[in-house]
Amino acid sequence: MTRHPEHSARQVAPPSTRCNCAALRETARYVTQLYDQHLAAAGLRSTQFSILARLKELGPTTINSLAHALVMDRTTLGRNILPLQRRRLIVVKRGESDARRKELHLTAAGRARLEAGFDGWAKAQAQFEGTLGKERASQLRDLLRVVVGTDFRAERDARA
Numbered sequence: 001m002t003r004h005p006e007h008s009a010r011q012v013a014p015p016s017t018r019c020n021c022a023a024l025r026e027t028a029r030y031v032t033q034l035y036d037q038h039l040a041a042a043g044l045r046s047t048q049f050s051i052l053a054r055l056k057e058l059g060p061t062t063i064n065s066l067a068h069a070l071v072m073d074r075t076t077l078g079r080n081i082l083p084l085q086r087r088r089l090i091v092v093k094r095g096e097s098d099a100r101r102k103e104l105h106l107t108a109a110g111r112a113r114l115e116a117g118f119d120g121w122a123k124a125q126a127q128f129e130g131t132l133g134k135e136r137a138s139q140l141r142d143l144l145r146v147v148v149g150t151d152f153r154a155e156r157d158a159r160a
C-alpha cells in the first residue's frame with residue numbers, strides 16, 4: 001500500500017473530541033440555545049441581550065470598544081446591532097467630546113427590553129447552574145475568563 005503525501009498524519013484533521021475549538025464552539029451553540037429559549041419571551045436572542053447588557057454597563061461607547069469588550073469582531077458586531085437599531089433599542093450619536101466619534105447609546109426602549117430579558121436570563125442561568133452545579137459553573141466561568149485573557153497572538157509571535 002502506497003502512502004499519499006496528501007494524507008499524511010499532519011494533514012488529517014484530529015477527532016472532534018480532541019479539538020479545543022470544536023468543543024468550545026459546540027458548547028457555545030448548545031448553551032446559546034438554552035439562553036435563546038428563555039430570552040424569547042422578551043423578544044431577544046442571547047447575543048442581543050449580551051450587547052444591551054454590556055452597553056448598559058459601559059455607557060455610551062464606540063463600536064470598536066464594544067466589540068473589544070464582547071470579544072467580538074467589529075464587523076460581526078455591526079451586523080448584530082442593526083436589528084437593535086431598527087427596533088430603536090440602541091442609537092448611534094456623535095460623541096460629546098469629539099463630533100467625529102460615533103457612539104452607541106442604549107435607549108429607554110433598550111433599557112426596558114433588557115429589563116424584560118432579565119427574567120429569562122435568570123431562568124436560563126438557574127437551569128444551567130442547576131444542571132452543572134453552582135460551584136462548577138463558577139469554575140467554568142473562571143476558566144473561560146483565563147482563556148479570553150490569554151494572548152495567543154503574542155505566544156505565536158514569540159515562537160516565530
